[in-house]
Amino acid sequence: MPRRRPGRPRLTEPSPEYRQRLEEIIETGAQVFHDRGYDAGSLDDVAAALDLRKASLYHYLRSKAQLLYFIFDRAISLSLQRLDEMADIADPRERLATLIAHQVRMVAEEPSLFSVFFDQRPRLDDAFEAEIRQKERAYVGRIAAIVQSAADAGELPPVDARHAAHAVLGMTSWIYKWFDPVRDDPDRVAETMTSLVLGQRPPPSAPSR
Amino acid sequence: MPRRRPGRPRLTEPSPEYRQRLEEIIETGAQVFHDRGYDAGSLDDVAAALDLRKASLYHYLRSKAQLLYFIFDRAISLSLQRLDEMADIADPRERLATLIAHQVRMVAEEPSLFSVFFDQRPRLDDAFEAEIRQKERAYVGRIAAIVQSAADAGELPPVDARHAAHAVLGMTSWIYKWFDPVRDDPDRVAETMTSLVLGQRPPPSAPSR
DNA sequence: CCTACCGATCGGTAGG
DNA sequence: CCTACCGATCGGTAGG
Numbered sequence: 001m002p003r004r005r006p007g008r009p010r011l012t013e014p015s016p017e018y019r020q021r022l023e024e025i026i027e028t029g030a031q032v033f034h035d036r037g038y039d040a041g042s043l044d045d046v047a048a049a050l051d052l053r054k055a056s057l058y059h060y061l062r063s064k065a066q067l068l069y070f071i072f073d074r075a076i077s078l079s080l081q082r083l084d085e086m087a088d089i090a091d092p093r094e095r096l097a098t099l100i101a102h103q104v105r106m107v108a109e110e111p112s113l114f115s116v117f118f119d120q121r122p123r124l125d126d127a128f129e130a131e132i133r134q135k136e137r138a139y140v141g142r143i144a145a146i147v148q149s150a151a152d153a154g155e156l157p158p159v160d161a162r163h164a165a166h167a168v169l170g171m172t173s174w175i176y177k178w179f180d181p182v183r184d185d186p187d188r189v190a191e192t193m194t195s196l197v198l199g200q201r202p203p204p205s206a207p208s209r
Numbered sequence: 210m211p212r213r214r215p216g217r218p219r220l221t222e223p224s225p226e227y228r229q230r231l232e233e234i235i236e237t238g239a240q241v242f243h244d245r246g247y248d249a250g251s252l253d254d255v256a257a258a259l260d261l262r263k264a265s266l267y268h269y270l271r272s273k274a275q276l277l278y279f280i281f282d283r284a285i286s287l288s289l290q291r292l293d294e295m296a297d298i299a300d301p302r303e304r305l306a307t308l309i310a311h312q313v314r315m316v317a318e319e320p321s322l323f324s325v326f327f328d329q330r331p332r333l334d335d336a337f338e339a340e341i342r343q344k345e346r347a348y349v350g351r352i353a354a355i356v357q358s359a360a361d362a363g364e365l366p367p368v369d370a371r372h373a374a375h376a377v378l379g380m381t382s383w384i385y386k387w388f389d390p391v392r393d394d395p396d397r398v399a400e401t402m403t404s405l406v407l408g409q410r411p412p413p414s415a416p417s418r
Numbered sequence: 419c420c421t422a423c424c425g426a427t428c429g430g431t432a433g434g
Numbered sequence: 435c436c437t438a439c440c441g442a443t444c445g446g447t448a449g450g
Binding site: 037119160164173175195196200 | 244246247248249327328330331332365366368369372373375376377378379380381382383384386387393397398401402404405406408409
Binding site for chain 2: 435
């Protein structure tokens with residue numbers, strides 16, 4: 001009588017070395033798929049960049065499709081994590097300004113990761129797509145809530161929160177197409193976008209109470 | 210002694226039927242590359258959608274790369290044409306609002322064309338890329354001028370015109386990733402984006418003079 | 419019995 | 435606009 005538990009058997013947790021190697025593969029995969037696209041970028045390219053043979057990648061991956069999924073999961077997890085970091089900002093205006101700055105900095109700092117995330121989305125397998133979409137919906141919903149609270153506070157005109165959330169996300173994410181780290185400064189870009197949406201910062205009032 | 214003129218020889222202009230067929234191929238190519246991506250979308254797919262054999266496409270195209278270029282040229286030409294149509298709007302605020310509405314409507318109306326234009330840009334051959342980039346620079350420059358004139362008129366806070374131009378283009382172009390014609394209305398989206406950037410429309414003043 | 423690989427080759431499909 | 439092909443390279447898997 002088989003005594004194995006249901007689900008995939010896993011006798012031990014993956015070793016730290018294994019996790020580390022997988023992270024390298026994901027990062028290299030993002031670079032290769034950024035440079036050549038998902039379909040034209042081969043697993044041979046990924047392996048060569050790591051000084052490995054392609055077959056060795058299959059110790060860490062079930063398929064090329066799964067590598068793309070890992071890249072997507074890293075991007076959306078990073079985005080959600082950044083949102084968590086700013087959860088304690090109470091002022092709606094400052095929260096929206098910080099969101100814009102975080103988004104711009106994040107995309108500017110990880111161009112390969114987010115280029116693949118934004119451009120290769122239609123190449124993601126359906127099963128993986130469903131999982132990413134769920135996390136992304138939560139993300140857009142949290143952005144919409146931040147926009148809504150800024151509108152409620154009178155910092156924005158009354159707007160459709162979902163449309164405005166996509167507007168803010170589009171404005172900031174789009175930098176992956178034109179941002180040049182030599183010429184452009186992320187914080188200056190964020191300032192421009194913040195003043196475009198929120199107008200000029202009002203002069204600080206005398207501390208109340 | 211050869212008597213041919215310099216440049217590419219062309220005995221006759223392409224016939225209207227030829228032009229028509231080429232337009233169909235470009236439109237179908239945009240659909241195929243939208244659905245499957247440029248690398249995974251084959252010329253057999255394009256031909257089959259037109260009830261042709263792949264080899265027949267080579268009467269209209271030199272290469273698959275050239276088909277992608279034709280798609281890009283169509284997208285940027287359409288964008289520049291829309292800009293020309295609004296050249297006679299004198300009021301800076303109205304000009305910027307019209308720009309936003311045009312951009313949103315255009316992308317919403319031609320999702321395949323602009324999805325390929327935005328997502329498959331890195332797949333464009335270097336020689337073609339140079340030509341498209343030149344036209345795109347002119348396009349961004351004209352957007353920046355519209356933004357600048359709105360800022361000069363006091364309708365926007367003082368901003369870096371190039372950064373702000375990319376912000377407006379990103380906000381509006383991004384809809385190709387989320388716009389759902391069943392759920393979303395282009396004009397309502399444009400209204401949200403306009404009021405986000407320009408604030409509430411001031412009540413119309415009594416006609417001067 | 420495990421891990422982390424290697425050299426070689428499979429069936430299919432691509433652009434031209 | 436078609437039939438009949440080519441040189442090349444792909445993702446994935448075999449035994450060891």
